[in-house]
Amino acid sequence: HHHHHQSVGIIGAPFSKGQPRGGVERGPDLIRSAGLLQRLEEQGCAVKDYGNLTFEEVVDDEPVGRVKRARAVGSANQRLSEAVRAVKKDGHTSVMLGGDHSLAIGSIHGHSAAVGELSVVWVDAHADINTPLTSTTGNIHGQPMSYLLHELHSKIPVLPNFSWVKPCVSAKDLVYIGLRDVDPGEHYILKLLGVKVFSMREVDQLGVSKVMEQTCDYLSAKVKKPIHLSYDIDAIDPSITPATGTPVVGGLTYREGVYITEHLCQTGLLSGVDLVEVNPLRGQTEAEAQSTVSTAVDLLLGCFGRLREGNHPPAYALPEP
Numbered sequence: 001h002h003h004h005h006q007s008v009g010i011i012g013a014p015f016s017k018g019q020p021r022g023g024v025e026r027g028p029d030l031i032r033s034a035g036l037l038q039r040l041e042e043q044g045c046a047v048k049d050y051g052n053l054t055f056e057e058v059v060d061d062e063p064v065g066r067v068k069r070a071r072a073v074g075s076a077n078q079r080l081s082e083a084v085r086a087v088k089k090d091g092h093t094s095v096m097l098g099g100d101h102s103l104a105i106g107s108i109h110g111h112s113a114a115v116g117e118l119s120v121v122w123v124d125a126h127a128d129i130n131t132p133l134t135s136t137t138g139n140i141h142g143q144p145m146s147y148l149l150h151e152l153h154s155k156i157p158v159l160p161n162f163s164w165v166k167p168c169v170s171a172k173d174l175v176y177i178g179l180r181d182v183d184p185g186e187h188y189i190l191k192l193l194g195v196k197v198f199s200m201r202e203v204d205q206l207g208v209s210k211v212m213e214q215t216c217d218y219l220s221a222k223v224k225k226p227i228h229l230s231y232d233i234d235a236i237d238p239s240i241t242p243a244t245g246t247p248v249v250g251g252l253t254y255r256e257g258v259y260i261t262e263h264l265c266q267t268g269l270l271s272g273v274d275l276v277e278v279n280p281l282r283g284q285t286e287a288e289a290q291s292t293v294s295t296a297v298d299l300l301l302g303c304f305g306r307l308r309e310g311n312h313p314p315a316y317a318l319p320e321p
């Protein structure tokens with residue numbers, strides 16, 4: 001048999017209705033064709049590709065209050081939740097390739113259905129914690145965390161195709177890294193709930209290694225829980241990853257971005273990963289799309305044992321003359 005660092009289950013979620021810009025649904029296949037699975041296997045992972053989910057067409061998905069495309073988003077995430085739960089039940093670390101960040105609703109919900117309580121590390125320029133009533137855009141990719149937190153449950157109105165969503169994360173088990181574009185309503189929520197936040201100011205002040213040290217100390221202060229890493233490619237500076245829907249200057253360097261995944265990998269607690277918001281149509285050139293996709297691949301390889309010092313297969317032996 002072979003030594004396997006990790007057993008990885010890949011789910012493609014080609015979904016874009018959490019936001020208005022076409023192209024983000026191309027993320028899963030672009031990340032695959034950039035060689036993700038082959039590279040994971042080369043570094044000693046066992047990889048199972050569960051393929052791309054298909055989502056039901058929803059007609060007449062009229063706004064509910066300000067919330068846009070609720071029926072499509074609710075339906076897609078219910079399907080994703082089932083799929084992630086099954087991947088976890090098969091014993092893999094789940095990797096959900098987006099698609100927009102509204103997919104974190106299903107991914108985290110399904111992960112928690114399989115493993116129970118978990119910690120969430122949310123790496124993003126944005127907090128994505130608007131409630132349906134604080135959101136000014138109505139785009140659900142800016143709201144996913146609000147549906148998942150126990151502490152916000154009373155602030156969530158009834159939405160069509162959302163009745164299946166049960167809050168499953170406690171505010172004390174959530175850590176943000178990379179924030180630099182947070183709405184007033186979101187900032188109020190983060191302060192009210194005392195959510196742990198390492199904004200880009202803290203990244204500058206502490207450096208990424210201290211941020212990761214403090215993140216892991218904070219999350220394991222009481223009970224070590226499986227970690228769900230929800231990585232929005234727009235956490236990285238747009239000079240590196242411009243092909244995304246809501247780019248914000250002053251982001252993480254490539255090196256900081258990879259350090260985050262390398263560090264979480266070595267905790268041995270990484271249990272589910274999202275990689276979202278890669279949108280090739282938002283790049284001005286093919287090269288910009290390629291840089292964005294290849295960075296996404298490298299971030300994922302860091303989650304599963306790749307080290308910049310180099311790697312070699314466990315069974316490696318020098319060739320004899």
Ligand SMILES: N[C@@H](CSCCS(N)(=O)=O)C(=O)O
Nearest residue numbers: 101126130137139141142246
């Ligand atoms: N805060 C804004 C922008 S949220 C950006 C969503 S994402 N998933 O981080 O790209 C909103 O609520 O629409």
Ligand SMILES: [Mn+2]
Nearest residue numbers: 001002003314
């Ligand atoms: Mn062995």
Ligand SMILES: [Mn+2]
Nearest residue numbers: 125126232234
């Ligand atoms: Mn974002």
Ligand SMILES: [Mn+2]
Nearest residue numbers: 101124128232
């Ligand atoms: Mn996001």
